Amino acid sequence: MPLILEIKGNSLDDGPGIRSVVFFKGCPLDCSWCHNPESKRTVAEMSYDPAECVGCDACLDACGRGALSRDGAHFIDRDRCDMCLECVEACPSGALSRVGKPMSVQEVAAEIEKDLPFFRTSGGGATMSGGEPTMFMGFLARLLARLAESGIHTIVETCGQFDASEFEREILPRAGAVYYDLKVFDDDLHRRECGVSNARILENFRRMQPECERLGKELLARVPLIPGVTATRENLEAIAGFLKSCGASRVALLEYNPLWLEKSAKLGRPSPCASQRSMRSWMTRAEIEQCRRAMAGLQIV
Ligand code: SF4
Numbered sequence: 666m667p668l669i670l671e672i673k674g675n676s677l678d679d680g681p682g683i684r685s686v687v688f689f690k691g692c693p694l695d696c697s698w699c700h701n702p703e704s705k706r707t708v709a710e711m712s713y714d715p716a717e718c719v720g721c722d723a724c725l726d727a728c729g730r731g732a733l734s735r736d737g738a739h740f741i742d743r744d745r746c747d748m749c750l751e752c753v754e755a756c757p758s759g760a761l762s763r764v765g766k767p768m769s770v771q772e773v774a775a776e777i778e779k780d781l782p783f784f785r786t787s788g789g790g791a792t793m794s795g796g797e798p799t800m801f802m803g804f805l806a807r808l809l810a811r812l813a814e815s816g817i818h819t820i821v822e823t824c825g826q827f828d829a830s831e832f833e834r835e836i837l838p839r840a841g842a843v844y845y846d847l848k849v850f851d852d853d854l855h856r857r858e859c860g861v862s863n864a865r866i867l868e869n870f871r872r873m874q875p876e877c878e879r880l881g882k883e884l885l886a887r888v889p890l891i892p893g894v895t896a897t898r899e900n901l902e903a904i905a906g907f908l909k910s911c912g913a914s915r916v917a918l919l920e921y922n923p924l925w926l927e928k929s930a931k932l933g934r935p936s937p938c939a940s941q942r943s944m945r946s947w948m949t950r951a952e953i954e955q956c957r958r959a960m961a962g963l964q965i966v
């Protein structure tokens with residue numbers, strides 16, 4: 666059973682209409698700028714938000730393993746912590762929380778189905794996100810089938826690092842659409858910034874394009890704009906060329922959001938990117954417009 670980070674209702678950003686977004690915990694990539702750093706690992710984690718802490722020290726008294734201290738840089742000694750959650754129970758302010766909860770297909774579906782009336786009136790549905798939902802192929806296939814039975818449109822967001830045969834067999838027949846992230850075209854840079862080669866990701870996209878066309882399913886490539894990494898003219902032109910060579914005609918550009926830096930710090934994994942000025946700010950309209958121009962020949966949605 667995968668861990669679910671959150672099922673976020675009323676989303677307007679993850680596909681058409683009003684949607685519920687399921688965030689799976691776990692990802693085969695390790696992107697240096699990951700906007701959902703809490704979704705990288707498949708195991709449960711502790712989050713500590715100093716802004717919410719009222720300094721009562723109830724958690725220090727509750728912890729039998731001596732894993733909490735005001736002396737360390739990150740408050741929680743994650744090597745000592747065994748996730749007993751006594752501190753979370755004791756914390757009166759919500760500053761400490763557990764990240765990731767095991768949920769069954771039935772539990773996830775029941776939560777999503779609460780919003781059926783909104784999906785019907787807005788043309789929305791459910792979006793599987795993360796993390797990487799295809800890390801849990803069997804679970805995902807059962808969830809998509811259950812939602813289809815309830816008449817709920819589904820989108821699977823993926824980083825493309827999956828077993829293509831399994832995806833075609835288990836996921837494609839059940840998903841309404843696939844949103845496919847492409848980040849860095851140069852393989853050496855992809856290895857450095859995302860932790861793995863992009864060979865399988867590109868190969869899978871090339872394979873999925875005609876397959877989705879044959880099935881009449883939308884396959885939408887998306888590029889997250891990361892200052893100095895993906896949002897360079899060279900990278901975007903290379904991705905645009907690749908998409909056109911695959912027969913794709915549309916692409917979505919995802920605007921950079923610096924709030925991930927804060928999330929990373931709460932998990933005790935502050936990013937080295939935090940020292941870069943461009944990573945701490947939002948992109949300007951002019952910068953985004955430059956990125957759009959680099960995708961010439963493709964419809965930007
Ligand atoms: S989860 Fe348990 S072991 Fe970990 S810090 Fe909290 S009380 Fe201590």
Ligand code: SF4
Binds near residue numbers: 760
């Ligand atoms: S119990 Fe919560 S509010 Fe009190 S010191 Fe610990 S983290 Fe802060």
